[in-house]
Amino acid sequence: MSTAASSSTSxxxxxxxxxxxxxxxxxxxxxxxxxxxxxxxxxxxILEDLGxxxxxxxxxxxxxxxxxxxxxxxxxxxxxxxxxxxEEAPKAEEDEIIARFCEEIPEWDQKFLNVDQAVILExxxxxxxxxxxxxxxxxxKTVANILxxxxxxxxxxxxxIENDFTPEEEEEIRKxxxxxxxxxxxxxxxx
Amino acid sequence: xxxxxxxxxxxxxxCDREAVVETPKSSVDKGTGPLSGFEDMPEMLLQDLLLHLxxxxxxxxxxxxxxxxxxxxxxxxxRAMACYIPVEADLTLMxxxxxxxxxxxxxxxxxxxxxLINGRSASQYKRVLTSIxxxxxxxxxxxxxxxxxLPQSETKGELWGNQNxxxxxxxxxxxxxxxxxxxxxxxxxxxxISFVNCSLFIGELAGxxxxxxxxxxxxILQNVALREVVRFFAFYQxxxxxxxxxxxxxxxxxxxVAAFLQNQNAIEDGFRQSVDADYFDPEVxxxxxxxxxxxxxxxxxxxxxxxxxxxxxxxxxxxxEWRTTLTGKRISRRVSVAFRDYLKLFDPTNYKEQxxxxxxxxxxxxxxPLVWLMMEALINSPLRRLTEx
Numbered sequence: 001m002s003t004a005a006s007s008s009t010s011x012x013x014x015x016x017x018x019x020x021x022x023x024x025x026x027x028x029x030x031x032x033x034x035x036x037x038x039x040x041x042x043x044x045x046i047l048e049d050l051g052x053x054x055x056x057x058x059x060x061x062x063x064x065x066x067x068x069x070x071x072x073x074x075x076x077x078x079x080x081x082x083x084x085x086x087e088e089a090p091k092a093e094e095d096e097i098i099a100r101f102c103e104e105i106p107e108w109d110q111k112f113l114n115v116d117q118a119v120i121l122e123x124x125x126x127x128x129x130x131x132x133x134x135x136x137x138x139x140x141k142t143v144a145n146i147l148x149x150x151x152x153x154x155x156x157x158x159x160x161i162e163n164d165f166t167p168e169e170e171e172e173i174r175k176x177x178x179x180x181x182x183x184x185x186x187x188x189x190x191x
Numbered sequence: 192x193x194x195x196x197x198x199x200x201x202x203x204x205x206c207d208r209e210a211v212v213e214t215p216k217s218s219v220d221k222g223t224g225p226l227s228g229f230e231d232m233p234e235m236l237l238q239d240l241l242l243h244l245x246x247x248x249x250x251x252x253x254x255x256x257x258x259x260x261x262x263x264x265x266x267x268x269x270r271a272m273a274c275y276i277p278v279e280a281d282l283t284l285m286x287x288x289x290x291x292x293x294x295x296x297x298x299x300x301x302x303x304x305x306x307l308i309n310g311r312s313a314s315q316y317k318r319v320l321t322s323i324x325x326x327x328x329x330x331x332x333x334x335x336x337x338x339x340x341l342p343q344s345e346t347k348g349e350l351w352g353n354q355n356x357x358x359x360x361x362x363x364x365x366x367x368x369x370x371x372x373x374x375x376x377x378x379x380x381x382x383x384i385s386f387v388n389c390s391l392f393i394g395e396l397a398g399x400x401x402x403x404x405x406x407x408x409x410x411i412l413q414n415v416a417l418r419e420v421v422r423f424f425a426f427y428q429x430x431x432x433x434x435x436x437x438x439x440x441x442x443x444x445x446x447x448v449a450a451f452l453q454n455q456n457a458i459e460d461g462f463r464q465s466v467d468a469d470y471f472d473p474e475v476x477x478x479x480x481x482x483x484x485x486x487x488x489x490x491x492x493x494x495x496x497x498x499x500x501x502x503x504x505x506x507x508x509x510x511x512e513w514r515t516t517l518t519g520k521r522i523s524r525r526v527s528v529a530f531r532d533y534l535k536l537f538d539p540t541n542y543k544e545q546x547x548x549x550x551x552x553x554x555x556x557x558x559x560p561l562v563w564l565m566m567e568a569l570i571n572s573p574l575r576r577l578t579e580x
Binding site for chain 1: 229236244252254259
């Protein structure tokens with residue numbers, strides 16, 4: 001099966017219709033279908049600022065914070081969702097929040113994000129940079145699901161996060177959060 | 192039609208061998224060292240990520256590092272818990288119901304902490320409740336159910352009957368009803384159950400009035416949009432038997448409610464009544480803050496982002512004057528600044544377009560006492576301790 005994202009040696013990726021050119025951090029240029037490109041609110045905003053007529057010229061939108069390998073990955077996601085997502089009316093803020101936190105991760109996206117955690121983080125950062133809310137939310141949810149299964153020490157180790165608390169501060173927080181620790185206090189009588 | 196095969200395009204992401212990984216459990220497991228990414232992560236992104244943890248999971252990860260602790264101590268992380276507003280709105284809104292049935296927030300949890308369950312599914316609720324149960328009854332304090340589990344589309348008269356929604360809120364609410372039934376019996380025998388922004392859920396519960404009557408939960412409307420407030424009260428008023436249910440309105444929507452009630456000609460002396468000292472029991476307010484926010488530090492944290500955001504150029508004298516007028520006590524400049532900034536939340540220019548039409552009709556001289564009340568509630572909250580340091 002031939003796809004744009006898998007054509008690793010290609011400098012540009014051809015799509016029918018109006019093309020938007022973007023360049024990654026390394027300077028590699030991708031030519032995207034307008035619909036796909038505009039799923040990024042950042043690109044959409046730039047295009048609107050520039051005026052639609054510039055979409056067909058040779059100008060290249062620089063995405064200086066996105067590495068090529070991550071952009072390729074995101075491109076797969078964008079193309080899939082551009083082809084499969086129904087046109088949705090803009091959601092009210094409340095509905096968006098509900099959707100963000102309540103909806104399960106669709107199967108396709110689960111598979112898509114079934115990659116190394118480092119990659120998920122990079123995709124998440126890139127999605128944040130590109131303002132692709134849905135992908136950003138999916139990544140957040142996925143990482144959160146991973147965090148749920150880890151202890152504090154494991155999280156620190158896994159993500160290389162330094163414990164910058166003083167022992168006193170850590171103890172203080174531990175006290176404050178003792179109510180949700182796993183070990184139940186066996187004290188007092190029940191009501 | 193774009194290619195949709197993950198198998199071909201994603202998992203076999205041949206363009207970059209570094210990134211083609213079929214999900215090892217973690218790179219730590221493989222001895223490849225810690226992952227990076229968090230150190231460069233914007234705080235808003237980190238916050239969104241951590242908000243996906245429920246409230247029983249968040250406290251533990253506060254211990255990861257200062258940044259995580261800071262993010263999880265922000266008001267946005269505890270938005271469902273910040274009910275530091277007095278109960279006057281309750282009394283006002285219950286005006287059309289029986290008088291003399293006053294109930295205060297102290298009923299929520301005067302002596303205990305609150306367990307907030309920001310569940311996203313019935314199974315999650317059940318899991319959390321089970322977890323709570325394992326900790327023994329002393330740990331069961333109050334249960335706050337948060338969120339409406341809204342269907343995507345709603346029409347009048349069909350608020351909770353629409354099955355044609357991509358997110359099956361109906362199904363989840365139906366499951367929650369089951370959870371709720373045993374939660375009330377097994378886990379919260381004292382009836383300290385609260386619903387935060389659950390008007391639709393409550394609507395379904397109304398059909399089970401006997402249960403509802405028995406437990407008499409507190410309804411908390413917090414940080415909900417005006418339309419939700421209006422919808423809630425339209426519904427609320429249609430069920431007279433809710434008259435005995437305490438309702439607490441907090442946050443920005445207090446103004447919304449004021450506007451709504453003004454439009455309904457329902458205010459009369461409600462606001463004046465609300466400054467009555469009887470409704471300002473400092474103990475109650477302290478309890479609210481301490482119980483709902485779990486601890487003092489979080490309560491204080493409610494305001495620090497505001498302090499950080501706005502460089503203090505406060506009208507401190509005015510705030511102190513208000514404070515003195517109300518209670519005859521002094522407050523620190525630090526707290527005054529917090530109040531000043533908090534009052535900015537009531538600036539109608541901060542409202543969204545859809546709210547502006549209503550906001551324009553608000554008589555702010557009527558609303559002002561509510562702001563005072565809020566200040567008073569805050570003063571009587573753990574913030575007060577800042578004045579002592």
